[in-house]
Amino acid sequence: MNCSARREGILDIARGRTGWLVIFCIGLLLAAVVVEQFEDVLEHHVELSFFVPLIMGHGGNTGSQSVTTVIRALALKQVSNRDVLRVCLKEAGAGCMMGSILGLCILAFSWVWSGISLQVGAAVAIALPLVSLWANGLGALLTLLADRLKFDPAVTSVPFMTTIVDSTGLVIYFYIAKCVPFMTTIVDSTGLVIYFYIAKCVPFMTTIVDSTGLVIYFYIAKW
Numbered sequence: 001m002n003c004s005a006r007r008e009g010i011l012d013i014a015r016g017r018t019g020w021l022v023i024f025c026i027g028l029l030l031a032a033v034v035v036e037q038f039e040d041v042l043e044h045h046v047e048l049s050f051f052v053p054l055i056m057g058h059g060g061n062t063g064s065q066s067v068t069t070v071i072r073a074l075a076l077k078q079v080s081n082r083d084v085l086r087v088c089l090k091e092a093g094a095g096c097m098m099g100s101i102l103g104l105c106i107l108a109f110s111w112v113w114s115g116i117s118l119q120v121g122a123a124v125a126i127a128l129p130l131v132s133l134w135a136n137g138l139g140a141l142l143t144l145l146a147d148r149l150k151f152d153p154a155v156t157s158v159p160f161m162t163t164i165v166d167s168t169g170l171v172i173y174f175y176i177a178k179c180v181p182f183m184t185t186i187v188d189s190t191g192l193v194i195y196f197y198i199a200k201c202v203p204f205m206t207t208i209v210d211s212t213g214l215v216i217y218f219y220i221a222k223w
Helices: 012-038 040-045 046-074 080-114 118-148 153-221
Strands: none
Touching: 012 040, 012 046, 012 153, 040 046, 040 153, 046 080, 046 118, 046 153, 080 118
16 A cells, blocks of 8 residues: 555555455465364364364464564564565474464363363364464565565465465364374383383393392492
8 A cells, every 4th residue: 555554544544454454364264164074073073162162272373473583584684685584484393383382271271171082182283383373474474475566564474374374374283183192102002012022021120139139238338
């Protein structure tokens, strides 16, 4: 928009923002399609639906923080379009760290609350860091790309980022939810293998400890 903020009218504001809000609505429709595609998973684990707003909201919130941070850095001339890789990696890493902290909180919550199974808690705990990583990295990339293409990042980046993250974040979440039972089976079986292998070794280890203990005892007795 070429006119200044002071001279900008209501129609100018609506004209500049409505198109991006339409894109945002399309993203929400795509998210609904994703939920429908994973209906069989939701039937077996209804608790997964409890966290759909959390996954979508968290992706949008953390991505918006990334967009705001990069816009401020651009305004202060602290970064430029040549810093795309460095900025995106830094934002993605920070998002992964924040998502991991929140994921561990959800996992601990599922441990103490009987209304949520540990499998669902584990799925959320794994999905949150990945969604945060994706949302932060994408938010930073879209902001720098909008600036390079001479669009207003404050108007375009957040709706576009949220549109993508809402649907892809749910895909990540539901695919992880499908894989968690399989991962649990592997962990259970390997855990039993380790347990029985240690149980086999314990008598041999006890024999060694007993004999070396007697050697030390008689050696000390001689002194």
